[in-house]
Amino acid sequence: MAENGEVQLAKKLKLDELEETLVYFATSIISKNTEEEVLWDLAKNCISRLGFLDCVIYKVDYDRKVLVQKAAYGPKNPRSYEVLKPIEIPVGKGITGTVAATGKPELIRDTSKDARYVVDDEVRLSEIAVPITQDDKVWGVIDCEHPDKNFFTHQHLKTLHAIASICAVKLARVNAEHELKLKQKALMDTERELVNLRVNSLRRQMNPHFLFNALNAIQYFITTDKKKMALRYHSLFSKLIRKYMLHLDEEKIQLEEEIRMINWYLKLQQLRYEDRFQFAINVPESLYNLPIPTLIIQLIVEELIERMVMSNSGEGCLTLDFTRNADKLLFKASLEVDMLLGFTRNDPNDYRANLFTWQEHIDLLNKLKDLKIIRQIDELRNDKGEITGRTIALTIPVPE
Template sequence: MAKNSEVQLAKKLKLDDLEETLVYFATSIISKSTEEEVLWDLAKNCISRLGFLDCVIYKVDYERDVLIQKAAHGPKNPRSYEVLQPIEIPLGAGITGAVAATGKPELIHDTSKDERYVVDDEMRLSEIAVPITQDGKVWGVIDCEHPEKHFFTDRHLKTLNAIASICAVKLARVNAEQELKLKQKALMDAERELMNLRINSLRRQMNPHFLFNALNAIQYFITADKKRLALRYHSLFSKLIRKYMLHLDEAKIQLEEEIRMINWYLKLQQLRYEDRFNYTINVPEKLYSLHIPTLIIQLVIEELIERMVMSNTGEGDLILDFTYQVGCLQFKASLEVDMLLGFTRNDPNDYRANLFTWQEHIDLLNKIKHLKILRQVDELKNDKGEVTGRTIELIIPVQE
């Protein structure tokens, strides 16, 4: 009777040890906020409480089909948060690799009789390996070894299985929180880039040359007593600047509104450059209700006009065509001049030197807003093969 009591007491003590270890680990990892902290707490604190001399925790890299040592307790861990001479094990190789491949734990009483055993830093005769599983997929493996044969027991296996389950839940939560933080940071970065994009777009449209020359032209009409023209262009100028400011914080604009602003802008540019170019806008009224990214069209037009004026001595014709096909607005801007001197300009003092180009503007919109805007630039040539102009085409996905 006394002997049976001793056996029951021993079992109760073992159960208490198991529960105490699990409670300790579950409590300890609550404050951990990174994958690294969870794994090192498991290796250095929880495993040591079980009296194990050696333990390595692996993570599966499915892109390379290998297991990577991430944390350790024992000879592989002479310094804090560092694995000494970490190795990689191919998925399926060795006892650890087999557990990762099958998702089933293994208890090896004598590794000298198991041909799968892989020696790391030194030979050990007992090994126990338990998978850490998330959503039916092996995330990693807890692998413990001991120099004595038959050291690990079924109780150890039960304990490690329970610890692996707790670890898997915590890792899933930590990774989800980390992913959320990364998404929030990416969103904030994207919004910051988008605001910079809008500001740079506005700066391009309100560049000093355009503003000052337009104002000087209006001033000339006033001094020449051409009040009607002065009032007309002053009204255009005021409305355009007001619209720029109004749409600064808007990601999209109705095409009808954009066409209206383009008209004002082109009339002022004609005034600025003394009618050195003519323009035609071809757009069906049924497209007016479409919404497109703010200022994107105007940046393309500004690029063509500025290059034309700087690169020719005659007059030019600007043609803007808007068409619709299969969920996309197709925009084509063509500018052809009498005598082209070259489309390049390398003036370091150019006000546009530090501003986004229209190409960069589109690239950032595609990156931040995932718009998938397509662009194409072609040169126009005469019968002699001489470049006389440029065509820019955009394909902009839209919602009706």
């Protein structure tokens, strides 16, 4: 009877140790913030408390269909957070690979009698492998070995299974928090890029070159006693600048507002360049309330006017057409001149050198906001094959 009592006491003490290990691990991992910290705490601290001599924790790489060693305790871990000569095991191969494939734990009392046994650094005669499972999918495997036969017990199996469950919950939370941080960072990066985009757009419209020329034009009209022209220019210039500032923080603008600003801009440029070009804007009133990304049309118009003035000695004509096809706004800008010469911006001192082009503006909007704006550029040619103009077409998704 006394002997049976000692056996019962020994078993109770053993169970108390296992229970303490579970409590330790559940408490310890609360402070862990990364996947690496959780796994190494499990391997180096939790497993050592169970009296095991060797343990490796694997993570399943489903893309390559292999298990990758991520943490270890024993000979495979000579220094800090390091796995010595890490190996990879194909899913389904060996005892560990079988557990990864089936999601069922394995307790092998004598590995010499199991043909599946895979030798890592040395032969060991006992092995126990337990899956770490998340949402009915094996995330990884806790694999422990011992040089003696029959070392691991069913109680060990239950304990490792409980540890694996705690680990799975913590890993899920850690990964969820990591994903949330990545999404928050991506959102902040997107917002930052959008702000830079809007600021850059404003810089294009209010660049020193345009502002100084506008002020010089007003001064010229005043000094040449063309007061009506000066007042008209000043009025258009003031309204345009005010609208630019008003819409700086807006991602979208009604088409009517965009057309109004384009109209003022073109009239200013007509006055500045002494009617070297004519323009026409064709848009049905039924499209006025459509929301479109702010300033993208404006940037295209600026590009075409500069191209015409800098690359053509004669007069030109700019036509802007707006139509709708189901859930898409179709915009087409056509510039026609006598002959359009080469037009480049290779001068590093050009104020536009560090500013987005309209193409880059649209590409960035598509990337950040998934707007799916389609753009197309075509050259116009005469019978001699000479370039006499350019068309720029946009297809902009709009609400039905």
